[in-house]
Amino acid sequence: MYPFRAVESKWQKRFEENKSHQIADFSKNPCYILEMLPYPSGKIHMGHVRNYSIGDAMARFYRAKGYSVLHPMGWDAFGLPAENAAMEQKKHPKTWTYSNIETMRTQLKALGLSYDWSREFATCDELYYGLEQKIFLDFYDKGLAYRKESWVNFDPVEQSVLANEQVINGRGWRSGALVERKKLTQWSIKITAYAEELLNDLKKLTKWPDKVLKMQENWIGKSVGAHIHFNIDGSDDMITVFTTKPHTLFGASFVAIAPHHPFIKQLTDPKIKDFIGECDRMITTEEAMATMEKKGMWSGYDAQHPLIPGKKIPIYIANFVLSDYGTGALFGCPAHDTRDFEFAHLYNLPVHRVIDEVDQENLPFISNGGHMINSDFLNGMSQEQAFEAIINYLEEKGFGSRHVTYRLRDWLVSRQRYWGCPIPIIYCDQCGTQKAPLPVVLPQDVSFDRPGNPLDHHPTWKYTTCSTCQGPAIRETDTLDTFFESSWYFLRYCCPQDSVPVDSPKCDHFAPVDLYIGGIEHAVLHLLYARFFTKALRDLGYVHMDEPFQELLTQGMVCHVTYQDSKGKWVYPTDVKKDGDSYSHITTGEKITLGRLEKMSKSKKNVVDPQDIIDHYGADCARLFILSDTPPDKDFDWNDDGLDGCGRYLNRLYRLMESIKSYNNEGTSETISHKNLLKKVHKLAKNINDEYEKIVLNKVVALCREMTYVIEDAIDQKAPLPMIMNMVQFLLCYLQPIIPHITHEIEEQLAVANTLKVFSPNCVWMMYDPELLKDDQVTYVIQVNGKLKGQVCVPADAVEYDIKNQCLEHIRHTIKDATIQKEIFVKGRLVNFVVN
RNA sequence: GAGACUGUGGUGGAAUCGGUAGACACAGCAGACUUAAAAUCUGCCGCCAUGUGCGUGAGGGUUCGAGUCCCUCCAGUCUCACCA
The missing domain is CATH 3.40.50.620 (HUPs)
Incomplete structure (x- = not known):
């Protein structure tokens, strides 16, 4: 048995003493x-x-x-x-x-x-x-880095800002308090x-x-479009909207602004104030946002259509308009936008079609095809042409301009927390914001x-002196x-x-x-x-x-099945006993039901403590197991049975070492069969190198296991010791990154018995010999009408004619007297006979 | 609602360019060794079944040949979610 405890602590100590990894x-x-x-x-x-x-x-x-x-x-x-x-x-x-x-x-x-x-x-x-x-x-x-007022999720119990992901169903994830939307002055990163x-x-x-x-x-989220200015009837103000479809402007039937758009400040109607309050309360969770009913209210003002003199369109305050995207305002063209269409129906606003395409009668019509109609100078143009034409026109007349908007917002970095990096700023009444x-x-x-x-x-901490005027100041x-x-x-x-x-x-x-x-969970932020x-x-x-x-x-994530007792409470895997196909609680005996595979998490209790694994099986075994069966980028399903298999493999390696130490080398000489085993090792070596480069470590492990069997064969077949040692060098070299302790131990023990050195103290990566990858025999697959009918082994230098004949001989009895209409020959692989 | 990815034995997964589907392992079955057990070793292990059979989520297509390419559908996972 491989004494993993002693070996692992020995090598860990030695790596540390030798500063091997500095x-x-x-x-x-x-x-x-x-x-x-x-x-x-x-x-x-x-x-x-x-x-x-x-x-x-x-x-x-x-x-x-x-x-x-x-x-x-x-x-x-x-x-x-x-x-x-x-x-x-x-x-x-x-x-x-x-x-x-x-x-x-x-x-x-x-x-x-x-x-x-x-x-x-x-x-x-x-x-x-x-x-x-x-x-x-x-x-x-x-x-x-700059300070700005922004809307934040504020937890009134914790007295702190919460990140979006810390708000669950409108409540603080820890306090459970209803989260408020609050406007605070916060530091942001541009x-x-x-x-x-x-x-x-x-x-x-x-x-x-x-x-x-x-x-x-x-x-x-880059969007290319335009800013368009709308003059307001009865006000000196102007509303600028952002749109990616400026060419649908002739179909505009309303303007909608966010509940926190600057223009709102001018509105005094109490009903509007109520409506805005209602909007503030409704927001927070994302699903709620998506399914939320569209609501709007006429602001009491109309906008002047920039291109149609005398035409007025109503200005709505709408709950679905985001205040921090674009300009916080948009124009609605119900005929060519689902959301605008819905809104228009709700408030009986007109729908003007401006893009036409044959056989596309239904509204809203949304596509990149068709041509412009009902749009004055744009009529007949494709959408792309009209997009360019109208932007040029708007810019010429000063009604708008080309504009690019991003979904990305500035990064709000202020947190009302102790355990973080203090923002090094002080505020002085005399000198303003100062660097600390x-x-x-x-x-x-x-x-x-x-x-x-x-x-x-x-x-006291908060109170300090200004570094400029030495007067009193406070810290951020x-x-x-x-x-x-x-x-x-x-x-x-x-x-x-x-x-x-x-x-x-x-x-x-x-x-x-x-x-x-x-982890993939960091893909964005x-x-x-x-x-x-x-x-x-x-x-x-x-x-x-x-x-x-x-x-x-x-x-990928590490997953484990979940267990629940009859009351639906989660149960730790260590508390579950398996009897045949049913499961019960190890102490109470209560029946346990098996749930689906899910990411290991404390809340579902489907966790396995790595420390237990290291204690029982050792580090190499844990490492081998977690790398062996699943490609690194896929989710990994934990099951303890596989772990035993890995432990068995380590023991097998250790036994391999012992059989080499006691190997009787007398009277052995190299045969063709030995040479073929060496070739196998080199072929596996090539594949292993390729898989390492691609970080497909599960295949590295699979190929190393194959190599192990080849070496065992070589021992059974009494191959000369130098050849066996050479094969072992390959194996240890390729396994060392995955199971470092046992491989170093084996290397050391064999180095004592013989003179093998692979990686310590000086690393030498074992490279395969391309000459040994070549075969003198090639197997050809024989197909009839694409179906496998047999195979034949031919010398590597055989010519096409001979190979075909040999294959034909092989399947003559199967095709009887059918005529061969075509022969497909793929060099080094197969011959396919097409018969009627 | 939009998009992306995945679908192969009882299980995790292999299969370069479209060319022998199921490598390697887990589980299982049978046997050897043993007084016995553990450990270990050997063999079997897709299905129907004994053949010109079927088989990579389902159906169609391209091809001499499709797990792999194309189309339609189904299921699952993930991401985004009124982004104007």
Whole structure:
């Protein structure tokens, strides 16, 4: 039996003592492999094990191939759970966080992950967030960080802003209180300044999954159209609308504005005030938004149609018009827009058709085809022609202009929270908004005994002096959204101790990240923010690259079946006993029903603790199992049976080693059969190399298992020892990235017995010999009318004529006297006879 | 409502360019070893069944040949969701 406990701790100790995973040689080819950093919530979960096993296999692969691999790890350590823990367990967020980090670091080390721990940091380290404040001020100087009033989700119990995803059915996810829409002055980051570049550079990301590129493209949401100005009857004001279909302007029958459009301020009718209040209350959840009934109210004003003198169209306030998209106003053309059509029906507004196409009588008519009608000078044009023509006309007359709008909004970063990076700003009555001297350090003595932001309640911290006039001033008490920290940590790993946020030469050496691995749930926000930071930091001179992550692998979720008792309560897998086809509770004996496979989550209790797996089976076994059956990008279904199989395989490897150690080499000589086994090894070696390059690690494992059987055959067939040792070198080399402990142990033990050296101390990647990939025999498949009828083995240099004849001989009895009408010959593969 | 992706044995999954469907594993079955068990080893393992059979969600098409390409439909998963 393979003594995994002793072996694993031995090698982990040795790796650490030898600093095996720190970068020794800066002249070699650099390669940066990175996995998304974890939130230190307490202990690691299976998702971490999967993410980091994939990353570690790739890091070890490239290291073994001779690259100087940067493979760091750190902690995304700011965030709300630390404050919740402070309230529930009376622990200081800092204490809680660092103690969790301690636990999780120990766990990651127990998995044998090859991180360069000398570069580790937590984003809540004073050094890290202090330098982040420098970046914030750089953004501020460039106008990329600014304060604006915006509508936010405000939780009245928590006294804090909530992110959209923290609002569930209109209530705060934790307090359960009805969320209010509130207008607050908040710090925002001008990500929209980079919208066009963020969109265009998606083209450069050729090694990103299409799905993620598409999601980012949709998120940025570029729309090309026009601004059109409408004069208001009886007012000096003007309403500007954004539209992507300016050519349908002659079909306009109303203008609709958002409930918070500036024009509303002029309206005094109490009924309108009521209506706006109603709109405010209705919003919040996304599904509700989508299914919400359209409601509108006439503002009491009409707009003058810009192109039809004397024609007036009503101005409505409508609940479905978004105040922060476009101009917060639109014109409705019911004939060619479903939403406008619906609205027109509701309020009996006219429907004017302006696009015609044969056999398309029904309204609303929505398509890119047809030609313009009822539209004066646009009549007869295609939609594209009319689009250009009307924009030119509007610009000429000063009625409007070409305009591009993005769905992407600026990034609101203020949070009324303690456990985050303080926004380094002070407010002085005399001098206004001032940059704070850095670093702005979080005070330790805070209390969480009342709602709201502890920084705001702190008796002294908030009060300071203005750095310009030395007069009294107060600090900004909001902290930054924690996505801020994860937007540049990958640059910091290149220079974790430097006194500047990012040291350009060090960063230029390793960045951009060659391979970034993490969950699909970060497809938009984190990855978009990180891309934005990279571009902004480039423009500030910190880095010299456009994109942070060359290749992206989004690994699938780890899933497990769910169990429920008769009352519908979730039950942990460890509490379930299986008897044949039925399941029962291990202590109460109650009947348990099997639910569907779902992502492992604490709330459904369908979790398996990685620590239990490491304790019972060892790190190599856990790593092997999680990499073996499922491609990294697909969801992984956990089942304990597979784990036993992996344990058996490790034992098998260990036995293989022992049989080699006691191998009797006397009187053996190489035969053709041995040579063929060697060829098999080289063929497998080629495939394994290819699969590693493609990060299809489940196939790497499958092919390695095949290679193991070939070596066992070679031993059974008494192949010469040097040949067997050579085969084992291949196998150990290819398995080492996946199961590092056992492979190092076997290498060491065989090195004592013989003279094998594969990867320690100096890595040599085993490369197959192309000569040995060639076959002197080729198998041809014989088909009749495309159906398989047999196969034949011919010498590799056989000519087409001979092969065909041999095949024909083989199937003559099957086709009897049918005439052969055609013969298809595919070199090296098959012969197909077409008969009538 | 819009879009994207996926669909292969009891299960996870293989199958370069359209060329032997089911690699590798899990589960299962039978046997060997053993006083016995564990471990290990050997064999079997898509279906009907014994053949010119059927079979990659269903139906059609292109082709000498389709899991792979095209069309229609069904199911599931995910993303976006009044974006003017």
